[in-house]
Each structure stands twice: as C-alpha cells, then as structure tokens.
Amino acid sequence: MELRQLRYFVAVAEQGGFGRAAEQLGIVPSAVSQQIARLERAWGVGLFERTTRRVRLSAAGERMLPEARAVLAAADRTVRVAADITAGDDGMLRIGGVHGPRDRLGRALALLAVSAPRLQVRLQRLPVADRLAAVRAGELDAALVRAVPGAAGLELLPLWSDPLHVALPQGHPLSAEPSLDLARLAGLPLRLAPRPDNPYFHDLISDACRSAGAMPPAGPPFAGLQATLTAIGTAHEPSWTVFYEVHGLPSIPRVVLRPLAGLRVTTSLAVRPGPPDPALRHLLAALHGVEPETAPTRTPPPD
Structure with a gap:
C-alpha cells in the first residue's frame, strides 16, 4: 500500500468517478484506475462497484474510506510536524x-x-x-x-557576565570598604574549594590572584556556601571566600558581603x-x- 493509492481512492470516492478524480489529481484516468486496482488486490476487497454508467463505493469501500482519510490526515500532520522541526518551531x-x-x-x-x-x-x-x-x-x-x-x-x-562577591567577618578592617580587590585580600586566608570539586571556578580565582600578584594563604576548604559563611562568621581566625550568586545573596550573622572589583564570572x-x-x-x-x-x-x- 502506498499513500498515493489512498489519495487516489479518496479522490475517486469524493469526485464520484475516475475521470473527475484524475482531473483533480492532474494525472490520466488510466493511472488512477491502475493504482486503485493494485490497492484492491493488496487489501483483497473491491472498493468500488463499476458499471458502464457510474462508479460508486462498495460496502467495503464505505468502511475503508474513513480509515484512508485518517491515514492521509496523519501523514499530512507528520509532514507539517517535520517542517516545523526543520524550522525550529x-x-x-x-x-x-x-x-x-x-x-x-x-x-x-x-x-x-x-x-x-x-x-x-x-x-x-x-x-x-x-x-x-x-x-x-x-x-x-x-x-x-x-x-x-x-x-x-x-x-x-x-551569555551573561555576573559579579563576584566577597564574604569576610563583620568587624574586620576590610569590611568597612564598599568593594574589595584581590590585592587588598592577599594577607587573609582564602576558603576555596579544592580544584577537583570545582576546577573551572578554582582556576578562575587562582589565576586572577596570581595576575594581581596577591596569592592569599590557604584557609579551610570551601564546604558549601551556607556552611562556609557560617564558619567565617564564627571562627576565631579571620578568613574570606568568594562566590557567585545563585539563589540571591545570603544573610548570615557576623558576615559582611562586598563586591569583588575587577573580576566577573561568565x-x-x-x-x-x-x-x-x-x-x-x-x-x-x-x-x-x-x-x-x-x-x-x-x-x-x-x-
């Protein structure tokens, strides 16, 4: 069975004859007749009752007509979906x-x-x-x-370039600054995640520190934002960390957040x-x- 055979079948049924169907389809009547005969052989049923005066659907043809229309409608819908996929819609x-x-x-x-x-x-x-x-x-x-x-x-x-933020203990002399750069932070231990945990961000901060000539001493490792900020606010020894915003800027007691100047994350x-x-x-x-x-x-x- 081919889709064109179904189209010819529906056209003959709707036009009431092979000649009118052929005219609608833009082909010769013999081509329509041949394809309908092949479809009838493939299905093992006669779709039309043919006389010298007219062609009309058989009982089997009446039953198969809505099925053929449904198949053709599904095929047309599939073609439209494929075109929409090609167009990105x-x-x-x-x-x-x-x-x-x-x-x-x-x-x-x-x-x-x-x-x-x-x-x-x-x-x-x-x-x-x-x-x-x-x-x-x-x-x-x-x-x-x-x-x-x-x-x-x-x-x-x-796509986007976003600021970085520094967290340091409230009351530390640097906390009075409206923003901070890496050179000012060089003497304060940095809480940074080990490279295997976040290699790209680790390299971004480490490379920026080296470029600024300000490699801070290593502090305790970064262990998640909430836990790290809490530790900064409660530890006896001052330290700092740097982070990018994900779910808004957190509010942690005894911790001050300041913009980091001169460095952004893309x-x-x-x-x-x-x-x-x-x-x-x-x-x-x-x-x-x-x-x-x-x-x-x-x-x-x-x-």
Missing part, C-alpha cells in the same frame, strides 16, 4: 542547565515558550564535565556552563561547532532576552 531541545541568579534560566525558558510554544525542552542537571561530554556525544543539544574558558571540540557562546552556552540549528537559535534569543537583575549587597545586622 517544534521538536525537543535537550539542555544541560545551571542555577543562576533569580532563576534566569527559568525566565529564559518562559520566553522560549512564548516564541516557540511547540518546542519541548528537556532540562538535565549534571556535573559540568558530564554536561560538556554529553554535548560532545550528542546526548545534549547544548549546556550552560559557568567560568569555563574553553572546551575541546565545542564552541562556547557567552556563563556560556556550550554547543557543537557550526551554525546553530533553528531550535538553538530560538533558545539563544530567549537566553539573550533575559535582562540581568541586580540586587544590592546586604550587610547583615549584628546579633
């Missing part, structure tokens, strides 16, 4: 995500839902190395990554090399359409 986007300030990714996906409402998104949270590997392997179409300067075999498209979209397909262009437009929201640095009140 339909399909599935598989994205590796990161948390960002004030749910920036969520707001971008809301914009995407407006610009391409039939485009589905499957969001996966993976460690950054796994995210990049999944894009290389074609298991993800794109992945958001933070502080990654380059990735072999992939292209990084910069979020990029990792994709395979080459021009992005239409669905990725929709995604990029939505990601670029999200305006960064800024929040003032808060100094927690003393207990």
Whole structure:
C-alpha cells in the first residue's frame, strides 16, 4: 500500500468517478484506475462497484474510506510536524542547565515558550564535565556552563557576565570598604574549594590572584556556601571566600558581603561547532532576552 493509492481512492470516492478524480489529481484516468486496482488486490476487497454508467463505493469501500482519510490526515500532520522541526518551531531541545541568579534560566525558558510554544525542552542537571561530554556525544543539544574558558571540540557562546562577591567577618578592617580587590585580600586566608570539586571556578580565582600578584594563604576548604559563611562568621581566625550568586545573596550573622572589583564570572552556552540549528537559535534569543537583575549587597545586622 502506498499513500498515493489512498489519495487516489479518496479522490475517486469524493469526485464520484475516475475521470473527475484524475482531473483533480492532474494525472490520466488510466493511472488512477491502475493504482486503485493494485490497492484492491493488496487489501483483497473491491472498493468500488463499476458499471458502464457510474462508479460508486462498495460496502467495503464505505468502511475503508474513513480509515484512508485518517491515514492521509496523519501523514499530512507528520509532514507539517517535520517542517516545523526543520524550522525550529517544534521538536525537543535537550539542555544541560545551571542555577543562576533569580532563576534566569527559568525566565529564559518562559520566553522560549512564548516564541516557540511547540518546542519541548528537556532540562538535565549534571556535573559540568558530564554536561560538556554529553554535548560532545550528542546526548545534549547544548549546556550552560559557568567560568569555563574553553572546551575541546565545542564552541562556547557567552551569555551573561555576573559579579563576584566577597564574604569576610563583620568587624574586620576590610569590611568597612564598599568593594574589595584581590590585592587588598592577599594577607587573609582564602576558603576555596579544592580544584577537583570545582576546577573551572578554582582556576578562575587562582589565576586572577596570581595576575594581581596577591596569592592569599590557604584557609579551610570551601564546604558549601551556607556552611562556609557560617564558619567565617564564627571562627576565631579571620578568613574570606568568594562566590557567585545563585539563589540571591545570603544573610548570615557576623558576615559582611562586598563586591569583588575587577573580576566577573561568565556563563556560556556550550554547543557543537557550526551554525546553530533553528531550535538553538530560538533558545539563544530567549537566553539573550533575559535582562540581568541586580540586587544590592546586604550587610547583615549584628546579633
């Protein structure tokens, strides 16, 4: 069975004859008759009762007509969906995500839902190395990554550049400064995650310290933002850490937050090399359409 045979069958049924169906289809009547005969042989039923004066549906033809129409409608719908996928208006986007300030990714996906409402998104949270590997392997179409300067075999498209924040004990002489640079912090122990835990951010901070000629002594390792800030506020020996905003700036007793001058962290979209397909262009437009929201640095009140 071929789709064209179904189309010929429906055309003959609707036009009431082979000649009129052939005229509608733009082919010769003999071609229509031959294909209908082949369809009848394939199905083992006679679809039309033929006389010298007219052609009409048989009982079997009446039963098969709605089925043929349903198959043709499904085929036409499939063609339309394929065209929409080619245009980037339909399909599935598989994205590796990161948390960002004030749910920036969520707001971008809301914009995407407006610009391409039939485009589905499957969001996966993976460690950054796994995210990049999944894009290389074609298991993800794109992945958001933070502080990654380059990735072999992939292209990084910069999206957002966000400030970094310093946390240090309230009452420390540097806490009176409105902002801080790395040179001023060089003498204070730095709580930084071990490189295997967050290699790209670790390298960003370490390289920036070396460039500033200000390598601070190592403090206790960074052990999660909440725990690290609490330790900074309660430890007898002063120390500091640096972080980027994810769920808003925290408020921790006896801890002061200050902007870090001269250094920012970049979020990029990792994709395979080459021009992005239409669905990725929709995604990029939505990601670029999200305006960064800024929040003032808060100094927690003393207990």
